Amino acid sequence: KIDTIGVETQRGVVKEERKMRYENSPYGVWNIRMFERLFAQSPYSWTPIGASQHIDSAAIAEFRQFYDTYYVPNNAVLVISGDFSETEARKLVDLYFGFQPPGPPPRRDSLQIPPLRGEIRDTIxxxxAQLPAVFIGYRTVPEGHTDSYALQMLMDILANGESSRMYRALVDRAQVAVQSSVFPYELEKVGAAIMVGVAAPGRSIDTVEHMMYAVIDSVIAHGVTEAEFAKARNIAESRFIADKKGTYPTALALARAYAFFENTELVNTEMQRFYSVRREDLQRVAKKYFGTPNRVVLTFIPSQAKEGN
Incomplete structure (x- = not known):
């Protein structure tokens, strides 16, 4: 049920969430600023939290229209995970959900995103923030793409743990950064790889940025070692097992597989896709997705640095 009281209550909740997670956190707006540049002129340029002015101005009719369009049984996935009787579960599902009629299939527009033309930079x-930081975004591949598995393994080699390339180069040896990370952001129709570096006190964020590129360039030029490749595969195995240990992560994986691909069997074959990745694939995807000037670079500077100047 969508009514005025519920809408006004949730309007306030969402605005507070935005303040807490984005506006009042160090570097909190990075993904908002990143996605509006990386996927400009597309629906992915908006993060789900929205903008405060749009939250304030949305009419109750818009909430109802959204609910009626997307909150329908034929646009939902229900997963029950655990030790239960299938017969009893079906009875309960029918009791609590069976009365809801399906709605018209939601419209799925095709996605056309203009290509990036060179580097886009911004200073925030x-x-x-207490320390300068740089966020670098590259377009990659959507959820389930063949290259996503090689990319995940590459990112683990680059920035997973103290033995990773970026940690050793930037944090341990040169001590120009206190933090470095690389992670995927895979969605239904697009994907991104985000590199993050936080400068050590008194060190230049420009140095951090260029050293991160140097680490990537080394992989592009020389590939990864057998030991690094084995480590990345072990990480993939450990993550796969950990993600399937409990009933909740199992249910989440099944729901995601069906929602994106209408194929729950993918949960059982996902690890095989990692096994099919070859060592040379990591060098290939590094060159294909990171070996390009087509990227978005956001540099965060503590406000007091601006005031001091």
Whole structure:
């Protein structure tokens, strides 16, 4: 049921969430600023939290229209995970959900995103930040793409743990950064790889950025070692097992597989896709997705640095 009281209550909740997670956190707006540049002129340029002015101005009719369009049984996936009687479960599902009629299939528009043309840079003065940081975004592949498995293994080699290339180069040896990370952001129709570096006190964020590129360039030029490849495969195995240990992560994996691909069997074959990745594939995807000037670079500078100047 969508009514005025519920809408006004949730309007306030969402605005507070935005303040807490984005506006009042160090570097909190990075994904908002990143996605509006990386996927400009597409629906992916908007993060789900929305903008405060749009939250305020949305009419109750818009909430109802959204609910009626997307909150329908034929646009939902229900997963029950655990030790239960299938017969009893079906009775309960029918009792609590069977009365809801299906709605018209939601419209799925095709996605056309203009290609990136060169590097896009922006500097953000952040009153919450204590140290300068750089966020670098590249377009990659959507959820389930063949290259996503090689990319995940590459990112683990680059930035997973103290033995990773970026940690050893930037944090351990040169001590120009206190933090470095690389992670995927895979969605239904697009994907991104995000590199993050936080400068050590008194060190240049420009140095951090260029050293991160140097680590990537080394992989592009020389590939990864057998030991690194074995480590990445072990990480993939451990993550796969950990993600399937409990009933909740199992249910989440099944729901995601069906929602994206209408194929729950993918949960059982996912690890095989990692096994099919060859060592040379990591060098190939590094060159294909990171060996390009087509990227978005956001530099966060503590506000006091601006005031000091």
């Amino acid at each position: 003065f952040d009153p919450k």
